Amino acid sequence: MAHVVLGSECWPYTGGQSEFEVEAADVRGLIAELDRRFPGLGEFVDRRMAFAIDGDIHQDAWFATLQPRSEVYLIPKIGGG
Amino acid sequence: MSETLQRPAGKAAFEVVGTRPVRPDGADKVTGRAAYGADFDMPGQLVGKILRSPHAHARIVAIDASKAKALPGVKAVVTAADFPNLASEIVEGGESASNTRDLSLNVMARDKALYQGHAVAAVAATSVAAAQAALDAIKVTYEVLPHVTDVLEAMAEGAPLLHDDLYTEGLESRPTAPSNVSRRPVSQRGDLEAGFALAEVIVEGSYRTAAVHQGYIEPHACVAAWSENGRCEVWSSSQGQFMVRTYCAKLLGIEASDIRVVPAEIGGGFGGKTTVYLEPVALALSRASGRPVKMVMSRDEVFRATGPNPAAVIEVKLGALKDGTIVAADVKLKFQAGGFPGSPVGAAVMTALACYDIPNFLITGWDVVTNTPKTAAYRAPGAPIAALGVESAVDELALKLGLDPIAIREKNAVRDGTKASYGPVFSNIAYLDTLAAIRDSEHYKAPLGPNQGRGVAVGFWFNIGGESSAAVHLADDGSVVVMSGNPDIGGSRASMAMMAAEVLGVSVERVRPMVADTTSIGFSMLTGGSRTTFATGMAVTQAAQKVVDDLRARAALLWEVPVEMVEWRAGAAHCLDPAKADKAPMSIASLAATAGRTGGPISAQVSLNAQGAGPGFAVHLCDLEIDPETGESTIVRYTAAQDVGKAIHPSYVEGQVQGGVAQGVGWALNEEYVFDAQGQMENPGFLDYRMPVASDLPMIDAILIETAPNPNHPFGAKGVGEVPIVPPLAAVANAMRRAAGVRMTDLPLSPPKVLAALDAARS
Numbered sequence: 001m002a003h004v005v006l007g008s009e010c011w012p013y014t015g016g017q018s019e020f021e022v023e024a025a026d027v028r029g030l031i032a033e034l035d036r037r038f039p040g041l042g043e044f045v046d047r048r049m050a051f052a053i054d055g056d057i058h059q060d061a062w063f064a065t066l067q068p069r070s071e072v073y074l075i076p077k078i079g080g081g
Numbered sequence: 082m083s084e085t086l087q088r089p090a091g092k093a094a095f096e097v098v099g100t101r102p103v104r105p106d107g108a109d110k111v112t113g114r115a116a117y118g119a120d121f122d123m124p125g126q127l128v129g130k131i132l133r134s135p136h137a138h139a140r141i142v143a144i145d146a147s148k149a150k151a152l153p154g155v156k157a158v159v160t161a162a163d164f165p166n167l168a169s170e171i172v173e174g175g176e177s178a179s180n181t182r183d184l185s186l187n188v189m190a191r192d193k194a195l196y197q198g199h200a201v202a203a204v205a206a207t208s209v210a211a212a213q214a215a216l217d218a219i220k221v222t223y224e225v226l227p228h229v230t231d232v233l234e235a236m237a238e239g240a241p242l243l244h245d246d247l248y249t250e251g252l253e254s255r256p257t258a259p260s261n262v263s264r265r266p267v268s269q270r271g272d273l274e275a276g277f278a279l280a281e282v283i284v285e286g287s288y289r290t291a292a293v294h295q296g297y298i299e300p301h302a303c304v305a306a307w308s309e310n311g312r313c314e315v316w317s318s319s320q321g322q323f324m325v326r327t328y329c330a331k332l333l334g335i336e337a338s339d340i341r342v343v344p345a346e347i348g349g350g351f352g353g354k355t356t357v358y359l360e361p362v363a364l365a366l367s368r369a370s371g372r373p374v375k376m377v378m379s380r381d382e383v384f385r386a387t388g389p390n391p392a393a394v395i396e397v398k399l400g401a402l403k404d405g406t407i408v409a410a411d412v413k414l415k416f417q418a419g420g421f422p423g424s425p426v427g428a429a430v431m432t433a434l435a436c437y438d439i440p441n442f443l444i445t446g447w448d449v450v451t452n453t454p455k456t457a458a459y460r461a462p463g464a465p466i467a468a469l470g471v472e473s474a475v476d477e478l479a480l481k482l483g484l485d486p487i488a489i490r491e492k493n494a495v496r497d498g499t500k501a502s503y504g505p506v507f508s509n510i511a512y513l514d515t516l517a518a519i520r521d522s523e524h525y526k527a528p529l530g531p532n533q534g535r536g537v538a539v540g541f542w543f544n545i546g547g548e549s550s551a552a553v554h555l556a557d558d559g560s561v562v563v564m565s566g567n568p569d570i571g572g573s574r575a576s577m578a579m580m581a582a583e584v585l586g587v588s589v590e591r592v593r594p595m596v597a598d599t600t601s602i603g604f605s606m607l608t609g610g611s612r613t614t615f616a617t618g619m620a621v622t623q624a625a626q627k628v629v630d631d632l633r634a635r636a637a638l639l640w641e642v643p644v645e646m647v648e649w650r651a652g653a654a655h656c657l658d659p660a661k662a663d664k665a666p667m668s669i670a671s672l673a674a675t676a677g678r679t680g681g682p683i684s685a686q687v688s689l690n691a692q693g694a695g696p697g698f699a700v701h702l703c704d705l706e707i708d709p710e711t712g713e714s715t716i717v718r719y720t721a722a723q724d725v726g727k728a729i730h731p732s733y734v735e736g737q738v739q740g741g742v743a744q745g746v747g748w749a750l751n752e753e754y755v756f757d758a759q760g761q762m763e764n765p766g767f768l769d770y771r772m773p774v775a776s777d778l779p780m781i782d783a784i785l786i787e788t789a790p791n792p793n794h795p796f797g798a799k800g801v802g803e804v805p806i807v808p809p810l811a812a813v814a815n816a817m818r819r820a821a822g823v824r825m826t827d828l829p830l831s832p833p834k835v836l837a838a839l840d841a842a843r844s
Contacts, residue, residue: 005504008251008267009427016253047171047178052505056793058692059547060173073504076266076427077178078543080610080803081295081352081460 137760276409276441280400299348321607388457534820540807566605611800693793712836745809
């Protein structure tokens, strides 16, 4: 089970709950599971959030893999100048 | 596909990467031959001009363009009615998602003008004079509304509302009334109250910065031509031709493939050219007139109507033990977004404490709309503002505890294995080495003169990867063309050529790097976020490797050996088969010359979504001298150290560092948007908006730290263009504090403010 921590942007979907254990093999699976638990959250995180998996930030990468003990932080997508 | 690339096999040392070849764009730029956005012309083109709101906040009651359309030479007039009325929709366009409704309304106001300078109509005419006469003849009926430009006033109860459908996101529950606060991001860890209870010393401060502009030399410019067959072309200067294509297609309601965007040379962007202003308007005018339309902003328009960096208020409270260990931090970031939501406060929240390992903190941000131009990205968006507050507070903490400013930062520094304040665990960072480089520098030990102070500040930026495409083509003489989809705003053509040369084993002079238009290369996200050398560099490297694989395969055919018996080295195929030891190496030129007979042209294209960009850290050291009679301050010495992973072209990296410092010094000392009581910008020109020039600055010493190469990049590169602008605001402010003996908290630290502070301290 991956340990998932949601940024504050996601809290309106979860009622403020920010940490979860999620069974998923990759980012796409994680998005689907979040959407199943909190309808609408999946699309929101897909569009607005990046996935920091064990320290590396992944953006728009559905097939980035999760390990059984991965730690995943969802943070706002990062742009720049 | 998403992937990372391993370092090219068998490369113990680099032959091209890390050297300093002559820049490929240098000659054209210094001779004036380089073609920028305003340099392109088409037969029969018209002059496009924009009518802008004279009011900071007004309802547009009616627009009567009948007289303008009747004037001789006037070929078209467009207003918002000529654009689709888009619903609120988040689309991927530039680097990250944007709301196309807001983007459209910023390009052309529909019901309300939200800042002075907001576009309300546009004309195309046969001459500048005719276009100007047409603007003068358009009658706009406004209902002037109360306005607000200050971020705190915009947050206050009873402030004029810009958008009656704006409800704050990020609160525990949806608010019942609209406000000017679009969202409130939060980041927290531990128990803030318990942390402060543990603290033996507490410092608090409130800091402000004015809005500042990116200050690129080249104003926005484009030519647009809409053909009778519905297809169109745009020539423009931007940070991303694909961004221009996507946004124009959305805003005009046409297919992306119907627009070809040709990137012009770019005269600076710094984040300010990551969106569109003129291109959709020029296209609409071209569609209406049937003629090509050229539009070039004046400097006045650039200031009034394109995105500055936000003004902000930063409140910081730090709690620490007497040994300097920071145990609690409370940071509040209130950012001016301009007429539409979207300041970089989210990034500021994530970066504010990213250099520090603090067990208890709360960081809160507010994104606040105001009757000022919609803000746009500016190098490391949001991070310099957050750093101004945090680094000033850390400096106050050091002063209060009598600690060395480097030592207190080392004591609280993140390192490999530290969980970053924004979540993930750091790895392969060289922040401590970067701090040590400044601590051990000759500059840090040098004595100061009278009226001088020395400031230290640190900064962080994530850096990003993303979608990039590149192609490598061999000519029949073995020379190389590298195509990419990223405008070169900071030396990317040089770094692309160098990485290709390294893989191919040829001299960099044999590689011609080109920036392709949107019909000539696969999609690439725009140039920004310090991503191009990292992400597009990976695409170039992989494409070059594919070419090498092809060359080896052809040599194997010619030698009649398995491909495993062919090694590519020093720009030539070498036969490893002991039975054919007499085979002389085949050079890239000889293989290219026979390419037609061995399978056809040799080229490769790679498209990827690069992940694993390594973060950047910077430590800056600033010596500043005050003239106590006038309040004028001078930067007398500046050293900047930066964790760069591996510098592909060290001179360009040093240039990025020096450029970031120069812009940050201007931001700290002189630059600001000044608004009058009516919300009009009072200083929309370089005479009154004071940016530093070469004579204002000393030589800026750059120290490149290469002790932690990025393992996700074939040559170890990390992004380098953003983080150099993060520390300078605070480094200058901290130097000023130590030179003046008093803390000045309101940027810019211009001579009148400094003199007033000195006078107050004297009295």
